[in-house]
Structure formats: C-alpha cells, structure tokens
Amino acid sequence: MSVIDVTDLRKSYGGRAAVDGVSFTVEEGEIFGILGPNGAGKTTTVECVEGLRVPDAGRVRVTGLDPVADHEEVTRVLGAQLQQSELQPKLTVREALELYTSFYPRPADWRPLAERLGLTGKLTTRFGKLSGGQKQRLFIALALIGNPRIVVLDELTTGLDPRARRDTWELIEDVRAGGVTVLLVTHFMEEAQRLCDRIAVIDKGRVAALDTPSGLIRRSAGATVISFTPSAPLDDADLNTLPQLASVQHKDGRITLSGTDETVNAVITLLARSRVTAHQLRVTDATLDDAFLDLTEATA
C-alpha cells in the first residue's frame, strides 16, 4: 500500500523550475531515498510532501490526504525532522521532549523513545551543549514523538563523524523495524546504498532514475570496473573500441575502465595481443557512487 503519492510535481522560484515534473510513490514500511546533487530539487520536493510549500502544479497525497488542504491531519501522520535553528539552545533535552509531546493529540511516551535513542543520560543537558550526533538523535526523537506513520529525514547525517553516522543508520533501521515508513533525503551514496529499499535519483528537478540500489547500479552503463597498470602504454584508440565500454580514465599510469563482463574479456584479449602485462589488475562491481555519476551525467 502506498503512503506517499507524488504525481508530476512542479515548483518554480522566480520563473526558474526547481522541481520540474517529479513523480514517485512510497510504499508503507519502506525506506525510500531521495538522492541528488546540490540544488537538484530534493528539499523542495519533500517540503511539498510535508505541506510546507504549495506546489505550482501536480498532485501530492500523504496517506490519501492533501498536505496543503489537510495540513493538520498530515502533521499527525507525518513526522518531520527539525532544522537546527528551530530549537532554543537553552532548552534542555527533557524540556524539548516535553514541549513536543504537548503538540500532539496522541503522543508517544518520550521516555522509552529517549532510551532507545540513547538520550536518557542527557535529559538535563541544554540543546546548545549537545554534540552533533546527540542533536541528530534528539531530532529523530522529536520527529517520532507524535507517533507518525511516516518520518521525513533531510540530510540527517551531514556533519557527523563516521561512527555517529553509522549509529544513526542503525537508529533509522530500528525506526523502520518499528513499522514507520522513512523518506530519507541524502547526499551520501554509502548511506543510500546501505539503508534504502528504493531510491529516486533527482537531477535538475526531474527523476533521473528510480530503482533499488542494486537496480540503479545494474542499469548504469558501467556496472563492472576494471583497473590495472600496464607494463607499456596502450593505444587509446584500441581501448575506445572495447565492447560495452562506458568510460576510460588514466591516472598516474593506471587505467580504469568501466563496462561489463564483455569489456573485461576484451581487455584481457587486447593485453595479450599487445604483449602488455597488467600489473595489479582489479575487477570490481560498480558502486552506487559510479551509478550516480553516470545517471546524473546522463541528463546533463
């Protein structure tokens, strides 16, 4: 069952299209990622889902409700992550939890939520004194306090160190295990690959691709990456005629090609024919990073 339906969403600022015909559907219980370069239109899209912006055209539904016309009902089913500036630095963690509890008709008990998010030892600490990771935990707690069916998290792990980022990923998996649907906006490929069931890659206000992380990798032109240091220079003209080749890069005497298994076989034949030895030959699967560059470049 879908809980978010976005159809042909459009939004311009001063005549410039920020979102230019975006459509996607989020199923109940999934972690759905919105991934894209800076200025792609990700935040504008989720702000239309949250009812914080009014679309110029298109249709947005959250559990069948219109986020603008039915804003109050939507805030009961959809929890949104706050921006830093929305909390007073002097407020303690406990005060913030109690304040947000008072906003909702059927709030969750904040105590077990604080426990699950590792905030119990910080209840008397002022918001301004929390570390980046602790602030993010508090934002997740506040987004969940109204017992939402859906939670929207925008750039949740930006600015966190690698350990805090990994801890936050585990938290998000926990949140989903508790039955909440997660809409996650991110810049981080590793985060999207690890967490998301499906990802919409947004570029220049449009959906460049929508698939599972492995589906995105498979559909990008160079799903296999081959790299080696040749014992003697190889002719670029020969490399460029390799079958299924998606890209060729030269760096510090090393050649990196992306393509398919067919490209791998052909490059080995080419090396043998040219009597060139490949040192430190590596064949790896492309990552979401490679797919992302390929997909966003494709629409340039």
Ligand SMILES: Nc1ncnc2c1ncn2[C@@H]1O[C@H](COP(=O)(O)OP(=O)(O)OP(=O)(O)O)[C@@H](O)[C@H]1O
């Ligand atoms: N309030 C606004 N007024 C004018 N232009 C805006 C406004 N908000 C966003 N834009 C522009 O709309 C485009 C899309 O912005 P948006 O914030 O939705 O992108 P994003 O994908 O979330 O970017 P980032 O990853 O950098 O946060 C950008 O060109 C941005 O400059």
